[in-house]
Amino acid sequence: MAGEAENRAAFRVQAGYSGAMDAPITTRIVTALATAIDRDSETGRRVLDWPGEPVADAMVLRLVGGLHALHLAGIDPALSAVFVGAPVDAAAVLGAAVRRHDAALLPWLDGPPQTNEAGRSAGLMTGLLHLAERFGQPFELLEIGSSAGLNLLIDRYGFDLGGVRAGPGDAALTIAPEWRGTPPPDADVTIGSVRGVDIAPIDLGDPAAAARLQAYVWVDAVERRARLATAIALVRAHGVRLDRGDAADWVEARLAEPQAAGVARVLMHSVVWQYLPPASQARIRDAMAAAGARATAARPLGWVMMEPNRDLHRHEVRVRGWPGARPMELVAFTHAHGAWVEGLTPPYRTSDYVMRGVAPG
Numbered sequence: 001m002a003g004e005a006e007n008r009a010a011f012r013v014q015a016g017y018s019g020a021m022d023a024p025i026t027t028r029i030v031t032a033l034a035t036a037i038d039r040d041s042e043t044g045r046r047v048l049d050w051p052g053e054p055v056a057d058a059m060v061l062r063l064v065g066g067l068h069a070l071h072l073a074g075i076d077p078a079l080s081a082v083f084v085g086a087p088v089d090a091a092a093v094l095g096a097a098v099r100r101h102d103a104a105l106l107p108w109l110d111g112p113p114q115t116n117e118a119g120r121s122a123g124l125m126t127g128l129l130h131l132a133e134r135f136g137q138p139f140e141l142l143e144i145g146s147s148a149g150l151n152l153l154i155d156r157y158g159f160d161l162g163g164v165r166a167g168p169g170d171a172a173l174t175i176a177p178e179w180r181g182t183p184p185p186d187a188d189v190t191i192g193s194v195r196g197v198d199i200a201p202i203d204l205g206d207p208a209a210a211a212r213l214q215a216y217v218w219v220d221a222v223e224r225r226a227r228l229a230t231a232i233a234l235v236r237a238h239g240v241r242l243d244r245g246d247a248a249d250w251v252e253a254r255l256a257e258p259q260a261a262g263v264a265r266v267l268m269h270s271v272v273w274q275y276l277p278p279a280s281q282a283r284i285r286d287a288m289a290a291a292g293a294r295a296t297a298a299r300p301l302g303w304v305m306m307e308p309n310r311d312l313h314r315h316e317v318r319v320r321g322w323p324g325a326r327p328m329e330l331v332a333f334t335h336a337h338g339a340w341v342e343g344l345t346p347p348y349r350t351s352d353y354v355m356r357g358v359a360p361g
Contacts, residue, residue, distance in 0.1 A: 002054055007047060008034050010054035013310070014061065020313035021336060023220040025085050029067070029094065030060060032082075036095035041102040046109055055310070056274045056355070058113050061216070066108030067094070069215035070101055083219050112275050113216045114202055116147035118231040119224065119338025120270040120306055121154045122177045125166055126184045126332050126341055127304030127319045128154075128266065133185035134321050135264040135300045138192040142254050142265065144247040144284075145272030146196030148204050148213055149240035150231045155191035156238065162343060173230045177335070180342035184332070192263060197243045197250040204235045224337055247276060248283040255291040259299045265291075266302035271315070271336070273307045274355055285352075292322030306334060307353055317341075318353055328352055 002010075011034035019027040037044045043063070050059050070076055071083040079097040082090050098105060128139065146152055158171030162179030166189045202209045210232055217224050243250060251267065259265050267288060273281065288303055295301040303320040317332040329348035334341045 002050055002052070004048045007050045007054050007059070008037070010050075011037075011060050013055050017310060017313050017336075018218065021339070023218050025083065025220050026064065026218040028085075028090055029064060029082060032090035032094050033060070033063065036091040037098065038095060041099045043098050043102050043105045043109065046106070058274075059109070061113040061115070062109050062111075063098075063105065064218075065113050065212075065216045066101075066105040067097065068217075068219060069108070069212065070097070070104065071219070072211070072215055076101070111200065114147045114213055115216045115271065116150045116202070116213060117217075117224065117270075117337050118150045118153070118157065118173065118227050119175060119177070120334075120336075121151050121157055122159065122161060122175050122338040122341055123306035123315065123317045123332065123334040124151060124154060124268050124270060124304055125157075125159050125175075125189070126161055126334070126343065127268070127306070127317050128189055128302075129161070129164065129166065129184040129187050130319045130329075130331050131264065131266060131302040131304065131321055132187035132189045135302070136187075137262055137264045137300065138190040139302075140192055140259070140263050140265045141194045142251070142267050143194070143196035144198075144251060144267070144269045145275065146198045146201065146240075146242050148202035148209075148232075149196055149235055149242045150228075151268075151270065152194045152196045152240040152242060153231065153234055153238070155194055156234060161341065172234060173227065175227075175338065177338050178340040180340055181332075182343040182345045184343055193241075195241045195243070195254070197245050197247060199244070199246060201242050201244050204232050221337065223339075246280070247272070248280040248287075251284050252287045255287050261298045264300045264302055266304060268304040270306040271308060273305065273353065288320075292320075295322035297323065303328070305353060307355070308336065309333075314342075316353065 015027050015030040039045050071080045081088050158167040158174035160176035162183035164186045204210050301322040305318050308315050314333045320328040327350040332343050
């Protein structure tokens, strides 16, 4: 259990992360909050007495999302001055805003931020290209932690990944991150089905839910906000197959279902692993290992993940495929929101994913 010093330090950790992602206004806000938070509000007391692991719980981003929602609602000009980068005393303004909007901010601390981001599909597609080169079969994609389901539209997005193109040519949304390093394999990707699960899925048909998702997009990220608006419109137009449930239960159930010959079944996720209890992580690993042992050339199994390495202020794209003893491989680094992807060169580093930069709870 963290104490007040550790909880305040979480703001500095997040400031380092947002600073590395070229978000100067968000970095200023997070840095100011480290000193602005006090015990004169229930929100402040809850933050300073956070009972879990504040970094892994994304406690800072919960609060920033709530403050950003107030800014987007246009109800507090003093607070909005900070969000537009005005030369004001950010710590004083934010401290007063937390006290003034205590009741409105408290619910934002109740659950992890829903930072569903279509740009993360760039990292996932990078991993899928590696598996497409290996398997040469259509994919049946299974995503955990799908949130609002934006990455369940991966079959509808177009991609330009270092000159390697994937997805429909007439896609309403094309994701083309700055590419660094080695391009991914130029393989054909066919996606037959996509299905996801979330413990608390977001219904983007609800305007309030869509507004909440938009509040979690940092104020600096103009391109992300535009991309999110397009992705929300696509979800509303086409729908997604998104279940409500526990990730470990769902993975075990999906892997137990019959798999068609000539189809590669792939588990994928992005910025999800840190939110799963250790017992759930272990169950998913065990389920994948057992299914991998049953995999054949006609019914292969894959695992693609995009998860944070906070020591490096970037995310890792890792890929595993069965059958075979080839271990999980680190094939790329990526920006948390898909602004850039850096393809790595073989031989790839091989190891299971370990959450770095996150203190044990």
